[in-house]
Structure formats: C-alpha cells, structure tokens
Amino acid sequence: MGNNSTHPTAIVRIQRFNPETDAKPHMQEFEVELKPGTTVLDALHEIKTHQDGSLTFRRSCRHAICGSCAMHVNGKNELVCNAPLKERLDRHGRITIRPLPYLPILKDLVVDRSSFWEQYLRVKPWLTPPEDAPEKEFRMSPEEVAALNNAETCIMCGACYSSCQIVGLTKEYIGPHALLKAFLRVMDPRDSIPGERLADLDGTDGVYRCRTIFNCIDACPKNLNPTLAIETLRKLAQKREAFEQARIERQKHLDEPIPAR
Amino acid sequence: MRVFQMQRISAIALVVFLTIHMIVVHYPPFHIDFDQIIIRMADPLWKAIDIVFLFFVLMHALAGAWVVLTDVQRFSRLKRAFAGAAIVIGLIAFYYGTKTIIAFQPPV
Amino acid sequence: MYTSSGFISFALRRLTGVALVVYLFMHLWVIGSVNAGPEAFDARLAFVQQPLFKLLEVALLAAVVYHAIDGIRIIVVHYTGITEYRKSMFYAVLAVSTLLVIAGGVPIIRFMLEGK
Numbered sequence: 001m002g003n004n005s006t007h008p009t010a011i012v013r014i015q016r017f018n019p020e021t022d023a024k025p026h027m028q029e030f031e032v033e034l035k036p037g038t039t040v041l042d043a044l045h046e047i048k049t050h051q052d053g054s055l056t057f058r059r060s061c062r063h064a065i066c067g068s069c070a071m072h073v074n075g076k077n078e079l080v081c082n083a084p085l086k087e088r089l090d091r092h093g094r095i096t097i098r099p100l101p102y103l104p105i106l107k108d109l110v111v112d113r114s115s116f117w118e119q120y121l122r123v124k125p126w127l128t129p130p131e132d133a134p135e136k137e138f139r140m141s142p143e144e145v146a147a148l149n150n151a152e153t154c155i156m157c158g159a160c161y162s163s164c165q166i167v168g169l170t171k172e173y174i175g176p177h178a179l180l181k182a183f184l185r186v187m188d189p190r191d192s193i194p195g196e197r198l199a200d201l202d203g204t205d206g207v208y209r210c211r212t213i214f215n216c217i218d219a220c221p222k223n224l225n226p227t228l229a230i231e232t233l234r235k236l237a238q239k240r241e242a243f244e245q246a247r248i249e250r251q252k253h254l255d256e257p258i259p260a261r
Numbered sequence: 262m263r264v265f266q267m268q269r270i271s272a273i274a275l276v277v278f279l280t281i282h283m284i285v286v287h288y289p290p291f292h293i294d295f296d297q298i299i300i301r302m303a304d305p306l307w308k309a310i311d312i313v314f315l316f317f318v319l320m321h322a323l324a325g326a327w328v329v330l331t332d333v334q335r336f337s338r339l340k341r342a343f344a345g346a347a348i349v350i351g352l353i354a355f356y357y358g359t360k361t362i363i364a365f366q367p368p369v
Numbered sequence: 370m371y372t373s374s375g376f377i378s379f380a381l382r383r384l385t386g387v388a389l390v391v392y393l394f395m396h397l398w399v400i401g402s403v404n405a406g407p408e409a410f411d412a413r414l415a416f417v418q419q420p421l422f423k424l425l426e427v428a429l430l431a432a433v434v435y436h437a438i439d440g441i442r443i444i445v446v447h448y449t450g451i452t453e454y455r456k457s458m459f460y461a462v463l464a465v466s467t468l469l470v471i472a473g474g475v476p477i478i479r480f481m482l483e484g485k
Contacts (some may be wrong), residue, residue: 034433042396075372163371165379170334204331204340206267211332214375215454220425234265269447272440279437286474293415322390329383344452356395361401 004179006225007033010089014055015098015107016216017187025105028052032085040080040088040095044109056108064221071109072098077159077219100158102168115171115202116161122174123182123200130192134255138190138220141258151184151229153222160216160226166209173209176216176226183229194236195244201210202237264324271321278314302365315358323347374459382439391441392429423481427474434473435466 009031017025030051032043041059050053059069064082069082073088074096088095103111129138160176161167167175174182182201186194201207207230216226236243285301301307329345331340402413441464446452 014425047459072371077371132467165371165376167334169332170337172334172337204264207265209332211379212375213379214452215371215372215373215453218373218375225452227452231447231450234447259420260394269444272444276437276441279433283433283473288476295403295410318393322393325386329387336450354394357401358397361397361403364403 007035010034010036010043010085011094012058012094013094013096014044014047014048014109015096016055016108017099018054019107034086034089034093038085040071040073040083040085041096042094044080044097054176055061055109065155067155070100070157070162070221071164072101077101077155077163078125079159079221082221099245100162102162102164103135103158108259111162113158115167115179116158116175119171119173119175120156120162120181123178123185124197125165125178125185126182127188127191127192132250136255139256139258140189144189144248146188147187148184150222151180151187153224154180154184154224157170157221159219159221160224163215163219165213165215166211170209170256172205174206176210176230179207179210179233180226180229181215183233186233190246190254192247194247195240198233198237198240198243201233202240207233207237217240264328267320267324268328271317271324274313274317275321278310278317281310282314299365302362304312308362308365311362314361315362319351319354319358323351374456378459378462380470382436385419385436388432389436400456411423411431420481421475427477430473430477431466431470435462437464438462438469451483 009035012030012032013027014030015025016022016028030047031206032038032046041062041227043061043103044055046059048057057069057071057179059081060066061068062081064079067079069080073080073083074090077100080097085095097109099109099111103113105117131261155159155218156177158177160180164173166173179201182197186197189196210227210230212227212231214227216230217224324347327340327343330336330343333350336343399413399417400410419482439459439462440457445458446455451458
C-alpha cells in the first residue's frame, strides 16, 4: 500500500474523540487510495484495517438499508456506505467526516442515540389494529398507499433527527423521525387509534415544535419528507374528531375488495 | 388556543396592518411631529385600527419571545412562568398603548 | 452545526424577531410620551430623528420586511405543502426583501441627507 501505488489518493479528515484521553474532539488526517468504486465507508474501513485500528464507527449492512452508518460528511448528514468517495472530495481532494451533530459523542464517529429512540417510543410506533380484526388480509386502496408518501421506507438512520436545529436546542422535541413514523401510523387505514395519536402529538413537544427549517428533507438518504408529514399532522390535529370518525367508518370495510376505478 | 395558532393568526393580521401602517404613516419619510399625526388620529376609525394593530403586535411579539425562550431546553421548565410574565407584560403594554392612542386628541 | 438555506432563514427570522420585540417596547415608550403633552412628544421624537437613528431605521425596515416575507413563505408552505422548492422560495424571499428595503431605504437615506 502507499507510495508505489498508481492510484490517486484522497485525504480523509476525521473528527476523533477518545473519552478516556481527550478533553474535546480534534481532527485527524488520513490518506487513502482512490480506487474505482470506493465508498466513504470503504475509506473508513481502509483506515481502520491498515492505518489506525482505534478508529471507531458504526456500520452494518453496506447496502443503505440498516441505517447504522449515518455520519456528517462535508457538512451534510448521509449514509457513508452509499456515498462515492470521489464525488465527496473537494478541489483539494479532501473529505471531512464528523459524527452526527447535536448528539453526545461516545467515541470518534459514534454518537449516543438514546434520545432518538426514547422519542421514537413516545409516538407508539407500532400498528394498533381494530379489536375485531377479520381473519383475512386487510386491503388498502392505491390512493391510501400513495398518501403514505413512502414513509414506510424509513430506515431509522437518524440523519434527519440530528440535522434538526430544534433537536440541537431541545431534546424534548419528538423529532422528525418519530413524527414521520406517527404520520405513517395515523394515515394507515388499518390503525384504530389515530385520534389518540393526534392528541399525543398535538403539543408543544410535538408537531408545533417544528420550525420548518427543512433540514430533515435535505438529510434523508431515502428521499422522504418529514416536513410535509409534520404539516399534514398539524392539519389533521385540527380536525381530529372528524378524522377519527372517518377511520371508524373505513375500518368497517377493511377486508372488502377495493372497488375498481 | 395554542401558541402556534396565536402566531399564525396574528402573523396574517400583521401582514395586513403593517402594510397599511408603513404606507400611511412612514411613506414617504418625513419629519414626524405632533401636528401631522394629530390630523390622521382625529378620526376614530384610525384609533380603532391602531388599537387592533397594537393588540396583534403584542400578541405576536410576546408569543414569539415565549417560543424563542422555551425552544431552549434549560428554560422549558420555566415555560409557565414565562407565559405568566408574557400575559402580564402584554396587559400592561396594551393598557399603556391604548391610553397613548386615545391621548392623541386635537386639543391636547 | 448544520448549515443550510433553511437554517439561515430560521436564524435570521429569530434574530429579526427578537430585535423587533426590543424595538416594539422602545417604540411604545417613545410614542407614549404623548401622555405628557405635545412638547414632550416632539422632544422625544426629535431625539430619535437624528441621523444615526435614520440609519437604524433602515435596519429596522430590513428586519420588518425580512421577517414578514419569510413568515409569508412559512404560511405558504403550511397551506400548500410545497417543500420541493424550499431553496428557491428562500432565495425569492431574499430577493423580494432586498427590493422592498431598497424601495423604502433610499427615501430614508435621501431624507437624512437632504432633510426634506
């Protein structure tokens, strides 16, 4: 490796922090070969394997589906396994990798995501089917699926949560990730407690804490839209009872085939 | 009523009132003195408009200040105290401002 | 720190908002002097119509205009759900605010220089 290589190299600047020896985080530079197809995660692996085994980061699937490797790359949150290293280099051939912002750093690129999961549990992220659920499959119309706006594809990577300045100000805010999940459950015709959910979200820690900064949309690696989900929840919270009533009516026909259009 | 709704309603009202206020009172700029204001303020309709304007301005300003403060986590346990202070300040300022608007009488 | 056009708009909105709250109470105090009679009113107004205050007035105008136009943007987002043009909308807010501040600020500066 190194000097006799014909490959060009990239300079990877990584924010390091060892809680046992460091008072505060500092930047460290590494040089890695820029082979075709190298992702940012590959560069981190290269450094950990051949240059500094103490480098700590989270990763798992390498296919942008597990949500472990979200990091702050060049000032933007993204999944490093899905980011081509070459495209992330500036004109000096450098890339800067930091841990997710606004969260406590445990070590190097690993952050404490407890508040992320605590807020997630607050919105009851599970589906609550009606009690007299029929022993058949539930049917949703294409319109009902479209209204979910792909929210079910969220991988819980934390990129949106840690891009939000309001999360930076207060960890009492439920956060874009959990509000998106709440939106998914509220919009789901199979869920029987949308009124209760909307009542829980209808507070200063919920949908009204969002300041419409849009960072969550920019950060989402799955191109989801938490801001629009929050705006929708705000509107639904205004007409909660009518929405709840419409859901009760809808659930009388859950196992019936969807009429052709 | 939620602070959010208060901000929305007063914001929309302010866009209207502030546009009127800026055009009528401050554009084009001139050296403001008592005599010029008194001509407009002699009309009770202007007094009414200004009192409603004052109400929405105070609502928006104090609700906004409350939001800015309570967005910071360490202040959130004081949110009731801040809300109480905002209501008291709002009432005093509204009383004082209304008194001021009514004080613009031609023969002072 | 996560900088973006959304964060800049948010920070400016907060900053101008806090400045305007401070201004509002100063404004109430100045206008409130009418309770003490026209002489007191004209005296206090004369104090705040010095050249320095004219420059501050331009800053005040900029704060009001930006806060208002950016607020309209947020209301539009809320009622229409437009999020894909978020960056263009912010730049449009900046452009419209700049135009309005020039339209209102030039007469103020001219008034300051010429006194009429």
